[in-house]
Amino acid sequence: MSRLFMFEKPLGMRDTLPELYEKKHRVRTLMEDAIKQWGYQFIDTPTLEYYETVGTASAILDSELFKLLDKDGHTLVLRPDMTSPIARVAASRLLENDLPLRLAYAGNVYRAQQREGGRPAEFEQIGVEYINDDTVSSDGEVIALLVSSLKKAGLSQFQVSVGHIGFAQELFKQILGTNGRANALRRFLYEKNFVGYREQVNSYSLSSIDKKRLLQLLELRGGEEVIGKALDIVEDGYGKESLIQLKELWDVISDYGLKDYVKFDFTIVSHMSYYSGILFEAYAGNVGFPIGNGGRYGLIEKFGKKASATGFAVRLDKLLEAMGSLEVTNTVExxxxxxxxxxxxxxxxxxxxxxxxxxxxxxxxxxxxxxxxxxxxxxxxxxxxxx
Amino acid sequence: MNTKLTIAMPKGRIFEEALELLLKAGYNLPPEFDDSRKLILDVEAEDMRFILAKPMDVATYVEHGVADVGIAGKDVLLEEERDVYELLDLRISACYLAVAGLPGTAMNDVAPKVATKYPNVAAAYFREQGEQVEIIKLNGSIELAPLIGLADRIVDIVSTGRTLVENGLVEYERIKDVTSRLIVNPVSYRIKDERINELVTRLSTVVSLEVK
Structure with missing residues (x-):
């Protein structure tokens, strides 16, 4: 290995110089204030966690974890997200009397650098977890809070795309029968490979109606009208249930007066197995990567309490990028x-x-x-x- | 909101065919388009901007969102594994990835070596075959490697097979068919959905006519 220059930092690590620090601080404060106004309580958790608990429970790929050993030989990870540590705390300390719980956080997370620059290995996330409430109202609250906190932070142009993990899953099972074949198609959606998806569908010996139903899934994007189109291609059962949930979600978002910010997209599969219901991603036009994402998950059960939760996480670095050049006026005398x-x-x-x-x-x-x-x-x- | 669509085009072989496809789809592109040396071309009439990139880099521009859409070979997508939507098979620049080598040779028992421009594709292929090989990355003229003893096999793009024949090499296995694909940045796919849907519809009409 070549000798390091004194100015070098590990791959993916960044310094925050005064001007950026000010901007970050301001945007973080605006987001935090908005979240506190909705009655969420902020908590902090440790930077280091056990690999066996938080590390394996996390939605982040194993290859993206920073791992190290403690003196007893246990493998530790630098927390790759905030959701799994909060699930650990909630299950072990906070979930008493089976009450709904509203928690929030702002903290740095760590993901090992995979490629070239442009992807920090350490970045700050601000988010909420709404635990132990299964109603669509709680999914709606989290999306509404995401929208209103982004607005409070000063972001004007953005969009939240909402999907449901149950719809595609159920459609695949109804038509294809086996989990194996359903998972093969789901992987194509997860990999965003629509060409491969179509080829796979055409390779199955199915009736032309069933093939058409599968191919129509790729077109299910847009406003409220998409739910009607989705109803046409799915039979009764859990698939229809997921549509009823989405319809209700749309009504909830409408009652918040925020439906201009929300669209449906049934092709969103953010993770192969992590999410269990409604899920969403937030985009701003001028940033090539999502600025935030979230959804319903069953993670708490992994930590020994039976409860589901929903939440969102916003990436502060992407949010700052989306907001462009913020004027920070120097007021120091x-x-x-x-x-x-x-x-x-x-x-x-x-x-x-x-x-x-x-x-x-x-x-x-x-x-x-x-x-x-x-x-x-x-x-x-x-x-x-x-x- | 900014609606201009930025398209990353691959320079070289695929460019001509991709351009022809866009013209057939009814896009009004200037005639001097292909002989310009410029890397960025704005087409005001269509509210589009074209950037000309190395084929291997197209997916990178699209993943980072500096281009909304791009035209890239499946070989590039397999090798780079970028987080982009692969929306449409444009069925142009057809070729395939193959394993080739000197005729009648077996792989070295101790340390079989494979030279390629596609280290990820090659590694994944041989792993699936249950073969342990060592990959050597080259940037061009891959056919040289077996001729002068750098590697036992090469993994490369074959279109007509003439280059292989002229260098006295034979094809051992066919890995995957390759055509060019329309790729889209995940954020653009949602934010500029109307413009992208239109592009996809117009291109897919042309593509399905060509095939018939």
């Missing part, structure tokens, strides 16, 4: 002083801080290039020499 008027300068600084101004106290003898340094401040005051 500077008081230059020399020894003679030091006390006066300190008193002035106290007064200014009391007024809520950010104030730097700078000994004039400590600055070599005064012109360059003054430019860094919104305002300057000189208290130097004999009064």
């Amino acid at each position: 500077c008081i230059f002083f020399s020894q003679e008027r030091r006390k006066e300068a300190f008193q002035l600084a106290e007064t200014m801080k009391g007024e809520g101004k950010q104030t730097v106290l700078q000994d004039i003898n400590g600055v070599k290039n005064l012109d360059a340094f003054t430019k860094k401040f919104a305002n300057t005051t000189f208290l130097i020499g004999g009064a």
Whole structure:
């Protein structure tokens, strides 16, 4: 291995310099305030977790986990998401008396770098988990909160695409019979390979009506009208139930007055086995990757409590990218002083801080290039020499 | 909202055929399109922007969202495994991925070596065959490798098979048929759905006519 330069960082790790820090802080605060207004309680969990518990329960692929060993030889992971640690805490500490639980978080997560740049290996997620409530109202609340917190953060143009894991699954089972064949098709959806999906469908010996039903799935995208189209291709059973849920969800979102932000998309399969019901992704037009995602999952059961939950996670780095150049106005003022008027300068600084101004106290003898340094401040005051 | 559609086109062999397909689909593209040296071409009449990229890079531009859609060979998609939608088989630039080598030779018992421009495809193929091989990545003129003893086999694109014959190589196994595909960035697919649906409809009409 070649010798590292002193400035180098591990692949995928980024520094947050003052200007970006300010922006991040501002957007995070706006999101957090919005989430708190809905009565969610923020919690923190450790950065390190056991591989066997949180690591294997997580939706993140094994190859994307940062792993290390503790002194007893247990494998640890840097938390790859916040949902599985919160499921652990909820199941072991918080889920008492079988009550609904609304939790929120803002924290860094870690995913091992797979490829070239443009994908940080450490990034911040802000999100909520709404645990132990199976109603469609709770799915609707989480989507509405996602939309309204993004709006509060200042994002104007974005869209949430909503799907349901049960619909495609049930359609496949009804038509194809076996889980194996259903999973083969689901994998094509998961891999976003519609060409392969069509080839696979055409390779099965099915009636032309059944083939058409399977191929129509790829077209099921749009507003409320899509539910009607979906009803035409699925028979009674769980598939229809998932449509009833989505119809109700649409009504819930409409009652929140947010249906302009939401579309249906039955081709969304974010994960092969993680989600158990309604699921969604959020997109902003100018960012090539989703800014957030979420859905209903049965993860809590893995930690020993019977409860399902729904939630969302927004990627702060993608959100900042979507918001473009945020003007961060520099409001810091500077008081230059020399020894003679030091006390006066300190008193002035106290007064200014009391007024809520950010104030730097700078000994004039400590600055070599005064012109360059003054430019860094919104305002300057000189208290130097004999009064 | 910005509705301009950015299309990543592969330079070289596939370009001509892809362009022809777009013209047949009724897109009004300027005649000087193909002999320009520019890498970015704006076509105001169609509210489209074309970027010309190396074929191997098309999926990268689309995955990162700097191009909404792209035209890429299935070979590239298999090798790169980018997170993009593969919406349509354009059925152009047909060829296939194959294993080739010197005639009548067996693989080295100790350390069989395979030279290729497609290390991921090659590794996956031989793993599925239950064969342990060592992959050597080359960037071009793959046929050289068995001729001068760098590798026992090569994995490469074959269209007519002439290059193999001219270099005294034979095809051992056919891995996968390859055609060009229309690929789409997952966010663009949802945000610019109307424009992309229109493109898909127009192209698929042309493609199905060609096949018949």
